[in-house]
Amino acid sequence: MTPSVPRFRFAPSPTGYLHVGNARAALFNWLEARRVGGEMLLRVEDTDRERSSSELIDNVLESLRWLGIDWDGDIVLQADSLDAHRAAAHQLLDAGRAYWCDCTSEQVQSRAKERGGPPGYDGFCRDRGLARSEATALRFRAPDEGTTNFTDLVRGEVSFDNKTIEDFVLLRSSGLPVFLLSNAYDDAAMGITHVVRGEDHVPGTPKYLLLRDALDLGRPEVFAHLPLLVNEGRQKLSKRKDSVSVAEFRAAGYLPEAMVNYLALLGWGPKDGVEIRPVEEIVERFRLADVTPSPAFFDVKKLQAFNAEYLRALPLERFLERARPFLSSDAAVGALATLAPLVQERVRLLSEVEPMIAFLVDEEVRIDEESWTKAMVKGKAAAEMLAATISGLEALEGWTADGIRAAVEAGAVAAGLVNAEGQPQLSKAQGPVRVATTGRSVGPPLFESLEALGRERTLDRLRAASARL
């Protein structure tokens, strides 16, 4: 079962959507596997029937594909080899390394409380010689002495006293194997040489090793426990409390390239300091052994900055393609086409595209009241500015950005919005026109926007705003 090339695996449990922490674990497995020319396997740990579902499995797979994390061979469904896991457990029972236990978790807890010592199972049924029944779980008999050690590529030597390891459950009373057993067994069965997973698995590793040894399954060549991804409270990211599913980021308009690039930088950094680079280069430079051991905060702000940069770097045609799924109508697609380059350099997320061109799509302009107050009420000479601009635009021959600009500048002069030299001050004058025509105080450059809006709609909106003042 020893493969000729290093073999990695990502083993998600489909008990929730794939979140960025899992994605990062998958990515680091993938990066190292691809760099060293190893294999990347995928195993779905669906032994918890209650919480697993095929819908969740699809979500995990879909998210991985979206990120461009591919895998070798067929997906292994852990539920398919439950019989082998059960057989392994019984092998342990026959060898005297496991025993049946009928303690309920309430009993275990109350005994621990009475004892005053550490919580956890106390080995109550070790020598009771119980037979299997509907109420019994099979427990592994952990050694009382010695230590269990392993070398971790990220953390160095890690050692556990065996006497701190409780007799953990192998088979539930329902007969179903638990994670630890299935996980350890399958890694061996699949010939996994590199176990790369989250730091939260460190305390379970001695149990994993004890099991592999007891079953005579050998040990993986390499362990690497990755630093956890944490939230602003410095707590492990939770798919329940933190909104971090990969699918949500996708829906919000993040590019998978940006996501992968950012994720690679959590716990690792290229020596040359160049952070934004193609994934091929990351594969070349990545070293599992260089991963830092301390937890990393998942910083959405930085992710957004990366996304914006990736968006801007896209050729125009590609940008249009990427934006399309985020546009709700053909009209929006058409509107974007007229202003695409100007929009492209102003959005951080693809979901921001449509709001930016909404003024071109909507029949009636939707005025943002805060912007209105700022430009029309607090701004200087708004009424004069609008009136003068309207007449200038009415007289305009042709309808180009340059012509519109000239008319607005003339409006500014007429409204007295000029500098010491008598030159129009567009920075002050453009506000009322912008809000009247686009509804907002910020947006793409005004004159190009109005050219796209057209003479009729521009003038209608300008007149309506003028009337409202």
Add this chain to the structure above:
RNA sequence: GCCCCCAUCGUCUAGUGGCCUAGGACACCACCCUCUCAAGGUGGCGGCACGGGUUCGAAUCCCGUUGGGGGUGCCA
């Protein structure tokens, strides 16, 4: 409680005994550019948790303290 792990700017990192008066990125601030907003340019703010060692020399090695996190399920 017990076990395990972690500790460089606000955040992510570079740094593996002298190249460090600690470098980059995001964020933040200022200025420039400018029709708003972006983008771009320039500059700035800001860090080796603390205390002991080892060494000619420590962000880098050792010990301790403090702080933080993970685990402690018949979840994975």
